[in-house]
Amino acid sequence: MRKLFGYSDQISARPGDTVKFMVSSLDGQSYHADIVRLICGDDSPSGPGFKETVVETPINGDYPGRAQAINDGSYVTVPGGPILDGITSFTLQALIWPTTPDRGRQALLGKWCDKAQAGFGLYMDDDGALALRLGDGSGTVETVSTGVAMVGREWHFVAASFDAASREMRVYQEPLDENPGVGETVSASHTAAIAGPVANSAPFLMAAQCEAPGGAAIGAHYNGKIDSPRLASRTLDRAEMEGLVQDPMPAGLEQDVVGWWDFSPDISGTRVTDLSAHILHGETVNLPTRGQRGFNWSGREHCWRHATDEYGAIHFHDDDIYDAGWDADFELVVPADLASGVYCARLTNDQDEERIPFFVRPPVGQKGSDAVFLISTATFMAYANMQWPMNATYSEVKKGGITVLDREDVFLQENPGYGLSVYDKHSDDTGVVYSSRLRPIFNMRPKTGLWSFNADTHVTDWLEARGQSFDVVTDEDLHQEGVAAIADYRVVITGAHPEYWSTAMWDAMVAYQHRGGRLMYLGGNGFYWRVAYHDDLPGVIELRRAEGGMRYQQSEPGEYYQSFNGELGGLWRRLGAPPNTLVGSGTVATGFDSASYYRRTEESNDPRAAFIFEGIGDDEIIGDFGTLLGGAAGVELDGASRKLGTPPHCLVVARSENHSQLYFLVPEETPFHHPVMSAYENDRGRADLLFYETSNGGGVFTTGSISWPASLAHEGYDNNVSRITENVLKRFLDPDPL
Numbered sequence: 001m002r003k004l005f006g007y008s009d010q011i012s013a014r015p016g017d018t019v020k021f022m023v024s025s026l027d028g029q030s031y032h033a034d035i036v037r038l039i040c041g042d043d044s045p046s047g048p049g050f051k052e053t054v055v056e057t058p059i060n061g062d063y064p065g066r067a068q069a070i071n072d073g074s075y076v077t078v079p080g081g082p083i084l085d086g087i088t089s090f091t092l093q094a095l096i097w098p099t100t101p102d103r104g105r106q107a108l109l110g111k112w113c114d115k116a117q118a119g120f121g122l123y124m125d126d127d128g129a130l131a132l133r134l135g136d137g138s139g140t141v142e143t144v145s146t147g148v149a150m151v152g153r154e155w156h157f158v159a160a161s162f163d164a165a166s167r168e169m170r171v172y173q174e175p176l177d178e179n180p181g182v183g184e185t186v187s188a189s190h191t192a193a194i195a196g197p198v199a200n201s202a203p204f205l206m207a208a209q210c211e212a213p214g215g216a217a218i219g220a221h222y223n224g225k226i227d228s229p230r231l232a233s234r235t236l237d238r239a240e241m242e243g244l245v246q247d248p249m250p251a252g253l254e255q256d257v258v259g260w261w262d263f264s265p266d267i268s269g270t271r272v273t274d275l276s277a278h279i280l281h282g283e284t285v286n287l288p289t290r291g292q293r294g295f296n297w298s299g300r301e302h303c304w305r306h307a308t309d310e311y312g313a314i315h316f317h318d319d320d321i322y323d324a325g326w327d328a329d330f331e332l333v334v335p336a337d338l339a340s341g342v343y344c345a346r347l348t349n350d351q352d353e354e355r356i357p358f359f360v361r362p363p364v365g366q367k368g369s370d371a372v373f374l375i376s377t378a379t380f381m382a383y384a385n386m387q388w389p390m391n392a393t394y395s396e397v398k399k400g401g402i403t404v405l406d407r408e409d410v411f412l413q414e415n416p417g418y419g420l421s422v423y424d425k426h427s428d429d430t431g432v433v434y435s436s437r438l439r440p441i442f443n444m445r446p447k448t449g450l451w452s453f454n455a456d457t458h459v460t461d462w463l464e465a466r467g468q469s470f471d472v473v474t475d476e477d478l479h480q481e482g483v484a485a486i487a488d489y490r491v492v493i494t495g496a497h498p499e500y501w502s503t504a505m506w507d508a509m510v511a512y513q514h515r516g517g518r519l520m521y522l523g524g525n526g527f528y529w530r531v532a533y534h535d536d537l538p539g540v541i542e543l544r545r546a547e548g549g550m551r552y553q554q555s556e557p558g559e560y561y562q563s564f565n566g567e568l569g570g571l572w573r574r575l576g577a578p579p580n581t582l583v584g585s586g587t588v589a590t591g592f593d594s595a596s597y598y599r600r601t602e603e604s605n606d607p608r609a610a611f612i613f614e615g616i617g618d619d620e621i622i623g624d625f626g627t628l629l630g631g632a633a634g635v636e637l638d639g640a641s642r643k644l645g646t647p648p649h650c651l652v653v654a655r656s657e658n659h660s661q662l663y664f665l666v667p668e669e670t671p672f673h674h675p676v677m678s679a680y681e682n683d684r685g686r687a688d689l690l691f692y693e694t695s696n697g698g699g700v701f702t703t704g705s706i707s708w709p710a711s712l713a714h715e716g717y718d719n720n721v722s723r724i725t726e727n728v729l730k731r732f733l734d735p736d737p738l
């Protein structure tokens, strides 16, 4: 059971920068903190061994522990004020697309304080029916419900009104689809025993309710979409309500409209616009999904930028999270003499140990090496707190048919709230689109499974073992600074799985190559999905899993465009920029049961490739060993393809073979009911070890396999995978043009 964990505000820093660490100690136990340089995070018995060294810094020391709460669930908050407090008679209405009407009370719209039992609010009740409640703080709560459950994943018009003079409460629930079986058009009314709502300190919320005065605690989260929410200061009849759905606002109703919220502006941001005269703008909290199909989506346009009025819905989830917002426990000013590399804040006490990773770059203009290791932070974020080991479909192939959970998986099952990865589905079975690093990420840690962050420490371990100096730079740096982040380096080295690339990162790598930069891609399934970073919100990425690619969840049609920047999301291959154009190969097959080896090809004898095989001797077989499934060619495989843009002069110097029958071609390689999806029977399912020269003396070396770095340390780093990698690195560091 995890008891001690945290996160940092910065993932990349230079000497002189401040990194804040936020820690939660569940039992309140104190802990000791040290800064450590991490060399190798692989503590498995067959690996090179766990390696770290303590760095003396002023923050090393003992700290009191305290538990910090995690509050997930997205909603919109509109600050209270005299206008909202003055509400007596009213109408509330919206279009909604509920996804979990069977899951108990979920608040929709209202200014309601549950503890004070005061205010007014529209909600789905325990029966999944639309209901209205009123409270005057006396303890009497008046409710009226349609008594009919709404149908999940169907649009409904919902409304409620209250007339303070007659005390009549009324609710309306009408499915927009009038086909039989999708629900009933119902309404209900009730005469309240109280005079009406009273002012309270709660803000006006959408998709959640205030549990306690002042809005400190939020609950009753709603799952599903809300579109066109409105609030009027009198009872409207049904025809007038219809007028409020329309845009623009009908003449004559303006003076009665208190809130006319339109979710279609600011789709990229957190602001929610009120078009009424009262300008009661709101803010989204915990990043509900925007740029989603509205109730009036016609299918005419699939991009929200081209038909914003049809994208006026926000999809809320009870497990959305952006910034945990914890208080900082200590702040590290990165020491001036700290070498660039991978570091962790190591926290220890009797009950647990935790390492919060961060990456240190050299001071500006003072590189420590001609080689830079590109840290795949976008990919680490994409996988953050992934829950799919719990999904039997994938765990079956993961470890020979046996579901193996590590303690982080168990902790996250028992302690929901820390958010999901973009591999997961939300609790309402819709795909996760955003992933943040401003929360504890239990799988971006050393001593976890050999995937993503931890697997990439095989590269740092090997560089250290071979005495090769290196700096580090992260995906976020590359995104923010463009090619300038890497321009000074002769060689960029990737980790085992640099899968997620923003457009700015991609463009930076293209520019680097054009300048004569050398790229060593030591992994597989890289350069695969486009993601977006946010211009204003730090530490979060967006992914739309559009058509093609391995999709453990997938975006709905019409929702392929990234809300952060309006770009079409999906596979780079499908966007017209296959990874083959950048690194010579692209993903062709995956398998998780075993790994294999490469066999040298005729092309390896080309004089242009001679430097790669120096000292390799008669070895025809490359990498029939390794910590990750026993071979250097495994897990996810990339192959060359002239058709997809592999340069004509590319030399495929070795090709993997003999993969198991559990290796399958990826979906984009099997466009029809292909009889040989198993890579075992299909020549496409191979990893290609390749090299080619690029402009201005540059070059590319690609392994095309996730398990390559896990073979580097075999036999004390004395093996043909290590030798080939070192041969290439040495040649790429040599300024002579390739």
Ligand SMILES: [Fe+2]
Pocket (backbone or CB within 6 Å): 499, 525
């Ligand atoms: Fe992946």
